[in-house]
Every structure is written in structure tokens, then in C-alpha cells.
Amino acid sequence: MRALTCTAFDEPETLTVTEQPTPTPGPGEILIRVQAASVNYPDALMVQGKYQVRPPLPFTPGAEAAGTVEAVGEGVTHLTVGQRVAAFTGTGAFATHLIAPATATLPLPDDLDLNVAATLPLAYGTAMHALIDRGQLKAGETLLVLGAAGGVGLAAVMIGKALGARVIAAASTPEKLDLARAHGADEVINYTDTDLKAAVAELTGKKGMDVILDPVGDRWAESAFRAIAWGGRYLVIGFAGGEIPRLPLNLPLLKGASIVGVFWGEYARRDPRGNARHLTQLAGWVQSGTLKPEISRAYTLQEAPQAMRDLLERRVTGKVIVTP
Numbered sequence: 001m002r003a004l005t006c007t008a009f010d011e012p013e014t015l016t017v018t019e020q021p022t023p024t025p026g027p028g029e030i031l032i033r034v035q036a037a038s039v040n041y042p043d044a045l046m047v048q049g050k051y052q053v054r055p056p057l058p059f060t061p062g063a064e065a066a067g068t069v070e071a072v073g074e075g076v077t078h079l080t081v082g083q084r085v086a087a088f089t090g091t092g093a094f095a096t097h098l099i100a101p102a103t104a105t106l107p108l109p110d111d112l113d114l115n116v117a118a119t120l121p122l123a124y125g126t127a128m129h130a131l132i133d134r135g136q137l138k139a140g141e142t143l144l145v146l147g148a149a150g151g152v153g154l155a156a157v158m159i160g161k162a163l164g165a166r167v168i169a170a171a172s173t174p175e176k177l178d179l180a181r182a183h184g185a186d187e188v189i190n191y192t193d194t195d196l197k198a199a200v201a202e203l204t205g206k207k208g209m210d211v212i213l214d215p216v217g218d219r220w221a222e223s224a225f226r227a228i229a230w231g232g233r234y235l236v237i238g239f240a241g242g243e244i245p246r247l248p249l250n251l252p253l254l255k256g257a258s259i260v261g262v263f264w265g266e267y268a269r270r271d272p273r274g275n276a277r278h279l280t281q282l283a284g285w286v287q288s289g290t291l292k293p294e295i296s297r298a299y300t301l302q303e304a305p306q307a308m309r310d311l312l313e314r315r316v317t318g319k320v321i322v323t324p
Contacts, residue, residue: 001019001020001021001022001023001095001096001097002017002018002019002020002095002096002301002324003017003018003020003060003092003094003095003096004016004017004060004061004062004094004095004301004304004305004322005017005018005020005058005059005060006047006057006058006059006060006061007057007058008057009047009048009049009054009057010047010048010049011047011048011309012044012047012048012304012306012308012309012312013309014305015047015061015304015305017301017302020095022097023097023099024071024073025071025072025073025076025099026073026074026099027073027074027075028073028074028075028076028101028103029072029073029076029099029100029101029102030069030071030072030073030076030079030085030087030099030100030102030105031069031070031071031072031097031098031099032065032067032068032069032070032085032087032097032098032099032100032105033067033068033069033070033096033097034065034066034067034093034095034096034097034098034324035065035066035067035068035114035115035118035323035324036065036066036067036114036115036117036118036298036321036322036323037062037064037065037066037093037094037095037098037118037321037322037323037324038063038064038065038093038118038119038121038122038123038151038319038320038321038322039062039299039304039307039308039311039316039319039320039321039322040063040064040122040123040151040311041151041238041240041311041312042063042122043061043062043063043094043308043311044308044309044311044312046061047061047308053090053265055090055091059091059092060091060092060093060094060095061091061093061094061304061308062089062091062092062093062094062095062098062304062322063088063089063090063091063121063122064086064087064088064089064093064118064119064120064121064122065086065087065089065093065098065118066084066085066086066087066108066114066117066118067084067085067098067114068082068083068084068085069081069082069083069084069085070097072102073102076102078102078107079102079105079107083107084107084108084109084110084112084114084117085100085105085106085107085108086105086106086108086114086117086118086120086121086279087101087104087106087121088104088121088122088125088265088268089101089104090265093322094301094304094322094324095301095324096301096324103272104268104272106121106276106279106280106283108283109283109287111287112283112286112287115295115321115323116286116293116295117283118321119151119293119295119319119321120279120282120283120286120293121268121279122151122264122265123151123152123155123319124155124159124282124291124293125264125268125275125278125279125282126152126155126237126262126264127152127155127156127159127213128155128278128281128282129262129264129267129275129278130156130213130235130237130262130264131143131156131159131160131163131211131213131235132163132278133267133274134233134235134260134262135211135213135233135235135260136233137160137163137165137210137211138163138164138165138210139163139164139165140164140165140166141165141166141210141211142165142166142167142168142204142207142209142210142211142229143156143160143165143166143167143168143209143210143211143212143213144168144170144200144209144211144212144213144224144227145157145160145167145168145169145170145180145185145213146170146171146191146212146213146214146215146216146220146224147170147171147214147215147216147240147241148170148171148176148177148180148185148188149169149171149175149176149177149179149180149317149318150215150240150316150317150318151316151318152213152215152237152238153169153171153180153213153215154179154180154183154294154319155291155293156213157169157180157183157184157185158183158184158290158291158292159291160184160213161184161185162285162291165210165211166186166187167185167186167187168185168186168187168188168189168200168203168209169181169185169188169189170188170189170190170191170220170224171188171189171190171191172190172191172192172314173190173192174190175317177189177190179294179317179318183292183294187203189203191220191223195223196220196223196224196227197223197224197226197227200224200227201227204229207229208227208228208229208230208232208255209224209227209228209229209232210229210231210232210233211232211233211234211235212224212225212227212228212232212233212234212235213235213237214234214235214236214237215237215238215240216238216239216240216241217236217238217239217240217241217242217243217244217245218239218241218242218243218245219241219243219245220241221245221247222245222247222248225247225251225252225257225259226251228255228257229255229257230255230256231255231256231257232255232257232258233257233258233260234252234257234258234259234260235260235262236259236260236261236262240314247259293318293319294317294318294319295318295319295320295321296316296317296318296319296320297316297320297321298320298321298322298323299320299321299322299323300322300323300324301322301323301324303322304322307320307322
């Protein structure tokens with residue numbers, strides 16, 4: 001098998017493609033021939049040694065993939081050779097073959113595109129967990145999505161609409177806002193040339209946002225939080241903008257609002273059944289056309305370091321994949 005290999009925590013450009021023995025699945029595991037692996041922000045942080053998880057070296061990055069089952073280990077009875085699946089493994093996906101725990105693997109319908117399926121577990125799973133479990137978003141409420149053209153952001157725009165919310169998308173360029181609007185956003189805000197708090201006040205009649213989903217952080221976090229409604233929920237997803245913000249704690253006090261952390265990977269580990277229900281619902285929404293995941297580019301395995309660099313530099317819209 002061929003695999004992208006990290007031998008030292010460094011920039012993505014230091015990664016190399018190596019030949020390795022194709023592994024054999026152990027008890028409770030399966031071997032997947034990878035068709036597509038989704039590229040996510042944590043992948044790039046992990047190879048730099050900046051993520052909260054630091055795998056032992058050497059390792060192959062890539063948290064999620066879709067493909068076909070090539071072999072099954074002892075005790076695996078619900079998956080068979082040749083079956084189409086998606087899996088979340090945390091690492092290992094940027095390779096031609098991937099070992100995955102059977103419990104972290106989702107069987108896929110025959111008519112679900114494997115390239116699309118590869119993007120569902122992390123980005124769409126994060127948005128689903130955030131909005132339903134952590135944000136308790138209800139039909140008729142108003143949702144603000146920051147970084148609305150990125151992987152999690154665009155997923156949140158579509159899922160928010162599927163849940164019956166009014167969705168306001170915020171992003172940094174007109175092209176990104178057009179993409180968010182094309183995927184269902186009711187209103188858009190360019191937060192690089194507009195006062196975010198004032199724009200939200202105008203769009204909501206000064207009521208503010210019921211739920212704010214923030215995968216960006218940095219300098220936009222405080223402006224966004226100042227636009228929250230009484231009893232609102234601010235969902236902390238990540239810090240793609242760079243700096244981790246420091247919010248004055250009098251703000252949630254004055255608004256009776258909540259700052260809610262969202263760590264999908266830990267949720268999936270602790271509640272695999274709940275996560276599986278979410279992923280099944282997502283697959284159904286994709287099949288019905290309710291969700292239309294945006295894959296803006298496919299990279300080869302050799303190009304995977306460039307994919308991570310593009311993600312770090314915020315040059316990516318929607319999702320990008322590696323096709324080994």
C-alpha cells in the first residue's frame with residue numbers, strides 16, 4: 001500500500017508518500033480500500049504537533065475516508081467484503097488502505113457517492129452534533145454561522161435549514177457568501193467590511209441570534225457574541241482564524257447566554273450510537289437532496305500536503321478530498 005507519512009511534527013510540505021505493507025485487520029477491525037479521504041483542519045494541525053491529540057511517530061494523517069471493505073477481522077459480522085463504507089479513524093486515511101474499527105464504520109447505501117460519503121463523519125457530524133445536541137437549535141430560531149463557506153460552516157448552513165432555522169451566513173469574501181447563499185443561507189454578512197454586531201442587529205430587529213456556530217474564533221468572536229440574543233447559545237467549534245479568543249465573562253452574564261464547547265471526536269467515542277444515528281440521518285438527507293455537500297477539489301495522494309496548506313491558508317471552500 002501507499003501512505004502519506006509523517007516522521008516528525010513539522011509543516012505539511014515535509015510529508016512524503018511511502019510504500020508500506022498492507023495491514024491485516026485484527027479482531028473487531030476491517031480493512032478498507034480507500035476511494036476518498038476528506039481533508040480537515042485538524043489533520044494539518046496534527047502534522048504540525050499543534051492539535052490536542054499527538055499520535056506516536058511515524059503516522060499517516062487523515063481522519064476519515066470512504067471506500068470498500070477488502071477484509072474483515074475476527075468477530076466482525078455486520079460488515080462484509082465488497083461492502084461500501086465510511087469510517088472515522090482519527091489518523092491513517094491518507095493512504096490506499098485503512099484499518100478501521102468496525103464500530104467506527106458506517107455501511108453506505110449503494111447509491112451514495114463515496115466521495116461525498118468521505119466528507120460526512122467529521123465536518124457534517126460536527127455540525128449535526130453542534131446544532132442538535134449542544135445548541136438545541138429549534139425550528140423558527142435564528143442561526144448565525146461564521147466561516148460559512150468552510151467545511152463545517154457550509155455543513156451548518158445546510159443542516160440549520162434542514163432543521164427549520166433562519167440561517168444568516170458570515171464569511172470573508174463575496175464569493176464565499178454566494179456559495180453559502182446557494183446552499184440555503186437566508187441572509188449573508190461579509191465580516192471583513194461590515195460591523196458584525198450592527199449587521200446582526202439590523203437583520204434581527206435588534207433581537208440578536210439564538211444560536212451562533214463559530215469555527216473561526218480570532219477577532220470575530222467577541223463581535224459575534226455581542227450579537228447574541230437573550231438565552232442564546234454560542235457554539236465553540238474551533239479557531240481556523242488563528243488566535244484563540246478571550247471573551248469578557250460579563251457578556252454571557254448580561255445576556256443569560258451560554259458558551260458551549262463542541263468536541264465531536266470525543267462525543268463520537270463516548271456515544272457511538274448517538275453519532276451513528278446522526279450519520280444515518282445525514283446520509284438520508286444527502287440521498288433525498290436536502291443536503292448537497294460541496295466538494296471544491298480532489299487532490300492526489302502526492303498533493304495531500306498542498307491540500308492541508310490550502311486549508312491552513314483558508315483558500316478552501318466547502319470540502320476537499322484526497323483520492324489515493
